Amino acid sequence: MRALPFLTLAAAGLSLSGCVVGAVADVVTAPVRVGSKAVDLATTSQSEADEKRGREIRKREEQLGKLERRYGKELRDCQDGDRGACAKAQLTYREMQTLTPAIPVEPEPED
Known part of the structure; x- marks a missing residue:
């Protein structure tokens, strides 16, 4: 009769030890998981960089x-004799020239 409570206690101890081991493992690995998550958030993958570019x-x-369309309209108004449109067209053209080098040119396909 006395063996039954002892066996129950032993079985409970074994099952709880698994829980304790699991909890200890979670506590020990938590800093590693947090650190790896921080590194992942801090770094940018090549595909993410490509998408951003x-x-x-x-x-x-x-x-x-938009600038090209505005320039065309201002140029037409300038040709119609609107001096203000001529000045605006010059400013728009300069803005287009500063923006153009920032856009990469697609290479010509080779035959």
């Missing part, structure tokens, strides 16, 4: 397109 290039291309 692509977004920046598209944004510059859109801005250049």
Whole structure:
């Protein structure tokens, strides 16, 4: 009769030791997991850098397109005799010239 409580206590001790070992392992590995997460957040992968660069290039291309449309309108107004439009067209052209070097040129396809 006395063996039954002893066996129950022994079985409970073995099962709890697994929980304790698991908890200790979680506590020990927590700093490593936190550190690796911080490093992952602090670094940028090559694909993330490429995506960011692509977004920046598209944004510059859109801005250049807007400037080209505005320049065309100002140039037409200038040709119609509007001196103010001529001055605006010059400023827009300068802005286009400063933006153009920041946009990469696509290489010509080889035949």
